[in-house]
Amino acid sequence: MSNDPTAALIRVTGLSKSFGTSGGQVDVLRGIDLDIHRGERVAVVGSSGAGKTTFMHILGGLDRPTSGGVVFEDRDVFSLKGVELDAFRNQAVGFVFQFHQLLPEFSALENVMMPALIARKSRQDASGIARKLLHEVGLEHRLSHKPGQLSGGEQQRVAIARALVMGPKLLLADEPTGNLDSRTTDEIYRLLNHLHESRGLTMVIVTHSESLASRLDRIVCMEDGRIRDSF
Ligand SMILES: Nc1ncnc2c1ncn2[C@@H]1O[C@H](COP(=O)(O)OP(=O)(O)O)[C@@H](O)[C@H]1O
Ligand SMILES: [Mg+2]
Secondary structure, eight states, X not given: OTTOTTSEEEEEEEEEEEEEETTEEEEEEEEEEEEEETTOEEEEEOOTTSSHHHHHHHHTTSSOOSXXXXXXTTEEGGGOOHHHHHHIIIIIEEEEOSSOOOOTTSOHHHHHHHHHXXXXXXXXXXXXXXXXXXXXXXXXXXXXXXXXXXXHHHXXXXXXXXXXXXXXXXXXXXXXXXXXXXHHHHHHHHHHHHHHHXXXXXXXXXXXXXXHHHTSSEEEEEETTEEEEEO
């Protein structure tokens, strides 16, 4: 099956997640099955509290499911341990958050270099890749700016460049345009689309923007911890 080019890049089966709280157990994900194909652009939509962020964190190996699993290519993500799981998070997946989560004390260039430095690439290599990516996202003139000196759209471009610095196959973005106006949302969409076309990137994007969602390949609607609809 791993040699089948039409096989899913990611196969999610029976995924559940519960949190124990002082008020009792909260069942946030209640049995999610989803195949995501290579090069596919999937929008995830659903009202606040539906479980979208929890789902994205588990897809990216940032959190563990209570039951069920995620197979990425032929790796069962949650059977990976320690360094292997760290490597999966660092190399296979790029993450873009709603609030960019850039490090405020570091320049745009340093922020983008960070995952490569963590992966023990040389400063020279990390800087080379980061500069190229910042150029690709249209920020070659903002290398030494700190996040606070950039507009919201520029900050998200830096976050996108940072997500791509290790050359992931999958880009996960959780409401990347949640704080942006419609024109900037459109620019970010065009950038993501360019990256999809130039490198065949598979993307899962949580969004409240109907115009963004409708331009992707598939829309997955989440409701109350389940997938209500996929079309
Ligand atoms: N660490 C946690 N502990 C307890 N409840 C949580 C935790 N994380 C998320 N939840 C709950 O899970 C539900 C879904 O959250 P989330 O995945 O952030 O939804 P969405 O991104 O769709 O708004 C919410 O009701 C939230 O309060
Ligand atoms: Mg969320």
